[in-house]
Amino acid sequence: MTDTPIVQYPDANGNRAYVKTHWQAIDGKPDLSALGEMKSPDGTEWKVSIDNNGNVQSGQSMEDVSGFIGKYSPLSTDFDNFWGYSGDDLGYSYTPNETTIKLWAPTAQSVDLLIYDSPNSDNVNRTYEMKRGTIFNQNDHDSNTIGVWTVTLDGDYGKNIGTAYRYSITFPDGHKTETQDPYTTAISYGGDKSVIIDPDNGIAPDGFTTNYVGRVDSPTKAIIGEMSIRDFTKSVTSGVDQNKRGKFLGACQAGTKNPNFGKSTGFDYVKSLGLNYIQVMPMFSTYSGDANSSDYSWGYDPKNYNAPTTGFASNPKDPRSAIYDLKTMIKAYHDAGIGVTMDVVYNHVGGDAMQSSFEKTVPGYYFRKNADGSLSNGSYCGNDFRSEAEMSRKFILDSVKHWQSTYGIDGFRFDLLDVIDTTTAKKIEESFDGKNILLYGEGWNMPTNLPENLKSMSDNSVQITSFGFFNGTYRDQIIGTNSRPGFVSGNSSYNESDIVDSLLASDFSQISQNLQYVEVHDDRTLSDNNWYHNPNDDEATHGNRMALANAMVMLSQGMSLIQIGQEFWRNKNMNSNSYNAGDGINALNWDYLQYHADTVQMMRDVIAFKKGEKILQSNDRGLANRFVKIDNEVSGSKIISMTIRNSNDGKKIILLNGSTSPVSIGSGSASDSRLKNNYSDTNFDYKNYMISSSNVSQNNGAVTIGSIGYVVIGFGG
Structure with a gap:
């Protein structure tokens, strides 16, 4: 010694x-x-x-760490172990007397804070040198500040419309970058500058709260409508005020009517449909949306993850506007008993990843790479976010917690969830444990550079049981693929027993992990798909296909999701990837409410039935096995039926007829080789209620379901 x-x-x-x-x-x-x-x-x-x-x-003061910059590869666990930081104060922390700003940039040689004249000015009027932290603590990353740069500004920097800032970062090799703050929560018009705002300065409507009491206690009770803020009200047929069309405030404007037929549209229409959640397509800052451009985009090109886009704001040049408007919209839906889930895109960044705030802050760290050094591209968007890295994972966790705690978001739909690692997904689960926050996403198997057992995909669903997954199998079984018709769309080769397995959520360890759907923003709409497979249908037959497909989503176990508009035959002229096709293709045509009022009412009926049927809302597989009996699934019949019983001796009989011939059931009906059980012991004259497609009739104790139709018949209890 x-x-x-x-x-x-x-x-x-x-x-x-x-x-x-x-x-x-x-x-x-x-x-x-x-x-x-x-x-x-x-x-x-x-x-x-x-x-x-x-x-x-660990636990020592390090006044100079220059000797360690470059020591560890940014892609190594040693880098995380040495430089990682878990404090909850990255970004800015505001008070009226001072604002402290912190940036994690461990490989930087120096960092300067640039202050602008205003959020709408590009003139830098002050520059502040930021100081690197000096505490090294490998065992407690809360206090491991050697990679964190800090500056404290005296005075009120959040007044009026806020103060805009960026970072100027110099690296040991001499190269410099300028960037907005990766943790920014408010942005300038266009999203290139971060903005400090006073959280009490006009950025929330009166009565706004993040503690919505209407969240379901089981995901199986969730009935979700996917909504694009822009598509929802952009058309003149929405009846929304012109200055609110395609905006947050347009999505919650009450009292709107279709100008041609007088039917309620927009917000009032969604309330009348019976949904208990809306899923909002990307509403955070994006490369394509922040400049309020006339160029159309879905928004799957993230720029600033923690700030709402200025493109949906009523005043995009006031950084407070997008925040206020979004909170106003969320409050309106909460007041109407409808939760708000948010479509999040943590699997990749938009634009050129090398020009992102992440890469400019810590080069070579935030993006997954292949063995040859090229960027992994399992997202097919040019890059994959390296969620398995400590600070990438921290960013995702901090981000979802920010949206939930600041905006009262009630759930998250994860775009390409499988590109995110399972450990990060588990941490998200832990963050929201007991809060009834919906978590679900796309669980495919994209070719990202991540071991198969670490992908958050449906095949690994047993690892992340709080997450639901879009059931693409059931979708294909119902509506078919490009080359193979489904149950409702033609000469299906799908086996009835396999469809039943999907209907009963048998593919997942938890019923709550099963998300049933037939239409979202991706791929052709349901109406376009049915026309694709059956271009010679008359409108009545097409309507039957629409109604049956919609019913099969609701008359199944698990979460149910529709794209708003599918119930009134939304179409995109066969465009299967309309992300940049413009408003002419994507905007909802609310005139269709008049043309297809019958399928809209059928959707209301099956939604109401699901919301009232405890078995279809249950996550208890034992209960489902006890009270649900499949009566008909004869191979090749294209007929499925089941009986749901309850503890009060009541029962419901559900029959789905995908065949091109009618089927009759009940006393007085003839035997049918397509059926194992034709319910000959049941007189349907004594039913309590019946909801059905429009091609169902009743006579002398029997019910006849026309070709491509459905019926739900309730008795007692």
Whole structure:
């Protein structure tokens, strides 16, 4: 053991040597557990505690870490272990008296904070030097500040419309970057500058709260309508005020009527449909949307994850407007008993990843790479976010918690969830445990550079049981694929028993993990798909296909989701990827409410039935097995039926007829080789209620379901 300070060993350029390299260069290999002191050529002391392997120990002050920049690959766990930070104060922390701003940029040589004249000005009027933290603590990353740069600004920087800022970062090799804050929560018009705002300065409507009491206690009770803010009200047929069309405020404007037929549209229409959640397509800052451009985009090109886009704001040049307007919209839906889930895109960034705030802040860290050094591209968007890295994972967790705690978001739909690793997904589950926050996403198997067992895909659903997954199998069984018709769309080759398995959520360990749907923004609409497979249908037959497909989503177990408009035959002229097709293709045509009022009412009926049927809302597989009996699934019949019983001796009989021939059931009906059970012991004259497609009739105790139709018949209880 030695307590003698070690003499200075400058490197060839006269700079302080790396601590580990320095120690290893000493002959005799002394006991390195002692406190070592090194002096740089200018005499500055550097005190660190070092173990016998030459590694810096935790809990020490490190006044200079320049020797460690470049020591570890940004893609290594050693990098995370050394530089990682878990404090909850990245970004800005505001009070009227001072604002503190923190940035994690461990490989930077220096960081300056640039302050602008205003959010709408590009003139920098002040520059502040940020200081690197000095505490190294490998065992407690809450206090491991050596990679965090900080500056505190005296005065009120959040008044009026706020103060805009960016970072100027210099790296040891001499290259410089400028960027907005990755943690920014408010942005300038266009999203290139971060903005400090006073959270009490006009950014929430009166009565706004994040504690919505209407969240369902089981995901199986969720009936969700997907909505694009722009598509929802952009058309003049919406009856929404012109200055609100395609905006947050348009999506919650009450009292709107279709100008041609007088039917309620928009917000009032959604309330009348019976949904208990809306799923909002990307509403955060995006490359394509922040400039309020006339160019159309779905918004799957993230720019600033934690700020709402200015493109949906009533005043895009006031950074407070998007925040206020979004909270106003959320409050309106909450007041109407409808939760709001948010479509989030943490699997990739938009634009050129190398120009993102992440890459400009910590080059080479945030994006997954292949063995040859190229960017992994399992998202097919040019890059994959490296969620398995400590600070990438922290960012995702901080982001979802920000949206929930600040805006009262009630759930998250994860775009390409499978590109995110399962450990991160588990951490998200833990963050919302007991809060009844819906979690679901796309669980495909995209070719990202991540081991199969670590992908958050449906095949790994047992690892993340709080997450639901879009059931693409059931969708294909119902509506078919490009080359194979489904149950409702033609000469299906899908086996009835397989369809039943999907209907009963048998593919998942938890019923709540099953999300049933037949239409979302991706691929052709349901109406287009039915015309694709059956271009010679008359309108009545087409309507039957629409009604049956919609019913099969609701008359099944698990979460149910529709794209708003599918119930009134929304079409996109056969465009299966309309992300940039413009408003002419994507905007909802509310005139269709008049043309297809019957299928709209059928959708209301099956939604109401599901909301009232405990078995279809249950996550208890034992209960489902006890009270649900499949009566008909004869191979090749294209007929499925089941009986749901309850504890009060009541029962419901559900029959789905995908065949091109009618089917009759009940007393007085003839035997039918397509049926194992034709319910000949049941007189349907004594039913309590019946909901059905329009091609169902009743006569002398029997019910006849026309070709491509459905019926739900209730008795007693």
